[in-house]
Amino acid sequence: MRQAGVSNNSTVAAVLAKDLAGFGARRCFGLLGTANFKISHALVEAGVELISARHEGNAASMADAYAKATGELTLVSVHSGPGLTNAITGIGEAAKSRTPLLVLAGDVPTGNVKSNFYMNQTELVRSVGAVSERIYTPRSARGDLLRAVTCAMHDRQTVVLSLPLDVQDAKIDATNAPLELGPVPGRLQPNPEDIRTLADAIVRAKRPLVPKDRVVASDSGHFCGWVPRYLRVHSPKASCLSHSFQSVGLGLASAIGLAVANPGKLAVLGAGDGGFLMSIADLETAIRLGLRMCILIYNDSSYAAEVHFFRRQGYSIDIVQFPETDFATIARGYGARASTVRSTADLEPVRAWVNEGAAGVFVIDAKINPDLEADWHAEHFP
Numbered sequence: 276m277r278q279a280g281v282s283n284n285s286t287v288a289a290v291l292a293k294d295l296a297g298f299g300a301r302r303c304f305g306l307l308g309t310a311n312f313k314i315s316h317a318l319v320e321a322g323v324e325l326i327s328a329r330h331e332g333n334a335a336s337m338a339d340a341y342a343k344a345t346g347e348l349t350l351v352s353v354h355s356g357p358g359l360t361n362a363i364t365g366i367g368e369a370a371k372s373r374t375p376l377l378v379l380a381g382d383v384p385t386g387n388v389k390s391n392f393y394m395n396q397t398e399l400v401r402s403v404g405a406v407s408e409r410i411y412t413p414r415s416a417r418g419d420l421l422r423a424v425t426c427a428m429h430d431r432q433t434v435v436l437s438l439p440l441d442v443q444d445a446k447i448d449a450t451n452a453p454l455e456l457g458p459v460p461g462r463l464q465p466n467p468e469d470i471r472t473l474a475d476a477i478v479r480a481k482r483p484l485v486p487k488d489r490v491v492a493s494d495s496g497h498f499c500g501w502v503p504r505y506l507r508v509h510s511p512k513a514s515c516l517s518h519s520f521q522s523v524g525l526g527l528a529s530a531i532g533l534a535v536a537n538p539g540k541l542a543v544l545g546a547g548d549g550g551f552l553m554s555i556a557d558l559e560t561a562i563r564l565g566l567r568m569c570i571l572i573y574n575d576s577s578y579a580a581e582v583h584f585f586r587r588q589g590y591s592i593d594i595v596q597f598p599e600t601d602f603a604t605i606a607r608g609y610g611a612r613a614s615t616v617r618s619t620a621d622l623e624p625v626r627a628w629v630n631e632g633a634a635g636v637f638v639i640d641a642k643i644n645p646d647l648e649a650d651w652h653a654e655h656f657p
């Protein structure tokens with residue numbers, strides 16, 4: 276793949292942004308600060324769509340889901356220091372899933388170890404299994420970028436590319452021959468015999484896979500087995516279960532990434548009350564982007580995974596139970612439609628929304644029995 280030619284004497288940030296667009300990057304999920312403003316601005320100038328998240332962890336998880344669904348070179352842009360530390364759980368999830376992803380992390384000017392924003396980005400990034408790369412000098416920057424993109428796309432790695440501000444701002448003669456990214460390897464193909472055997476089994480199944488024109492994401496928690504059990508999808512790419520790092524709170528961002536990757540489709544999210552509260556800032560993003568989304572909150576006002584496990588062992592479980600949260604009111608405050616559901620009759624507003632075409636975001640605050648333990652949970656955590 277060749278990228279468009281670049282003009283003489285541009286900043287490194289501008290040249291790298293054009294290189295990234297030339298490599299096929301179409302979308303960047305991020306949250307801006309001084310250290311990543313210029314590279315993000317340059318990406319927009321180069322025609323890459325910037326999708327602003329409200330928390331860097333969510334930005335990384337949106338990109339993770341988007342990359343899994345599309346296979347595209349997908350970008351994340353974060354500020355130095357706390358911008359990167361906020362993103363690290365999403366980066367860890369992506370790294371453990373071997374998601375090809377390129378995280379552009381602004382960094383302090385080279386050697387500026389007294390900056391409040393200084394930290395050892397490499398040590399942090401490697402500790403969660405991601406690959407750390409850096410643009411070292413203005414002269415090496417394009418080669419450094421190519422190495423990072425090649426590692427992400429060819430080796431299926433989550434790569435964090437540190438971008439020191441002084442190197443981003445430096446001027447380079449950008450009339451050199453454009454860099455070339457080698458062809459991205461195709462997906463590994465399963466054995467056709469195995470596919471036929473699986474297809475036969477599905478056709479014979481009591482509950483055959485019913486193709487549905489929707490995508491499904493799930494958060495983690497005690498509730499999470501109900502989502503794949505009852506919400507069927509037509510292909511693996513139509514779902515995102517971000518459980519590789521076993522983190523609570525990634526579901527909403529996964530649903531947003533899936534929805535962006537599948538324009539116009541209804542994204543359904545299953546989340547617990549705890550995980551949803553952890554990520555709720557990006558409900559604003561789902562609404563701002565005009566996504567079609569149905570969010571089903573299994574609301575037991577508790578960290579049920581801990582409640583069931585530790586109660587069995589004789590502990591008091593007060594420290595993992597909470598007062599009731601009124602998600603419907605909160606969601607309306609963000610601009611979503613919502614209903615509180617205590618019986619099947621309370622699902623009527625959901626039916627009405629679906630009959631009207633299911634536009635925008637609908638939040639279902641489903642109050643569930645906190646004493647009920649799911650079969651898979653009892654089995655896995657005896």
Ligand SMILES: Cc1ncc(C[n+]2csc(CCOP(=O)(O)OP(=O)(O)O)c2C)c(N)n1
Pocket residue numbers: 494495496497498499521522523524546547548549550551573575577578579580581
């Ligand atoms: C980031 C993170 N913090 C804490 C945990 C521990 N943890 C596992 S399940 C869970 C409960 C989550 O509560 P909720 O989203 O309401 O789901 P529930 O288990 O109640 O169905 C917690 C806190 C975790 N896995 N990840």
Ligand SMILES: [Mg+2]
Pocket residue numbers: 496547548549573574575576577578579
């Ligand atoms: Mg809960």
